[in-house]
Amino acid sequence: MTKLNGKVAVVTGGNSGIGYASAKDLLDNGAQVVITGRNPEAVNRAARELGAEGIVADQSSLSDTDHLVEQVKAKFGKIDILFINAGVVAMAPIEVLTEEQFDDSMNINFKGAFFTLQKFIPILSERASVINLSSINAYSGMPNTAAYAASKAALNSLTRTAAYELAPKKIRVNAVCPGPVKTPIFGKAGLDESAINEFSSAMQNRVPMKRFGESGDIAKLVTFLASDDSSFITGSEYVIDGGVILNPILG
Helix, strand or coil, X not given: CCCCCCCEEEECCCCCHHHHHHHHHHHHCCCEEEEEECCHXXXXXXXXXXXXXEEECXXXXXXXXXXXXXXXHHHHCCEXXXXXXXXXXXXXXCCCCCHHHHHHHHHHHHHHHHXXXXXXXXXXXXXXXXXXXXXXXHHHCCCXXXXXXXHHHHHXXXXXXXXXXXXXXXXXXXXXXXXXXCCHHHHHCCCCHHHHHHHHHHHHHHCCCCCCECHHHHHHHHHHHHCHHHCCCCCCEEXXXXXXXXXXXXX
């Protein structure tokens, strides 16, 4: 497929999970792709596997983002697709969530996303597409996700404001809000394997389609929003969750 021929895409957190699958789908549709991540070994390995450009950058670091934009500008001049995907999850009740966990969630998921968008604006081409990775947790009120959910709700608000501000430049901004998806992120959330398995089993029973999403499911929606097929869509939040948000919250 070649619907993205001639387009340049940047995918933050593109070395695993949804970011990796999205980078692959963008490449399969003809785009040139740059992926980022904090772990040099993981970024370099994923870049080799994908045939993408890999740049080590921590989304929570403004200096890293400045350096990322400089490198991308030097190589490509302008970009057409920005998928702000990097994120973390800290799962804990409000009463025990630490300041460090709170700050980490906000610094990567919201502050980092905000300044990634800001710093890339000067090199976004006319009719560029920006896609923010949000979550149904922005709406669901699910226990033990307060900081993560708040960071994603803030990201949705940013999406709407940015869509309005950037419309005169013909730049579109949308958010993708997945439900439960098989990715490594929950393994990094401080849960042990038994807790992850218990959570997964309980959550899967809440999904009307009776399965978790795959990273590739989300990637196809990202590619749609990146392409001219979605040229009249901006400021929207796309829930892609197998219907889980139709059910009462997971207690």
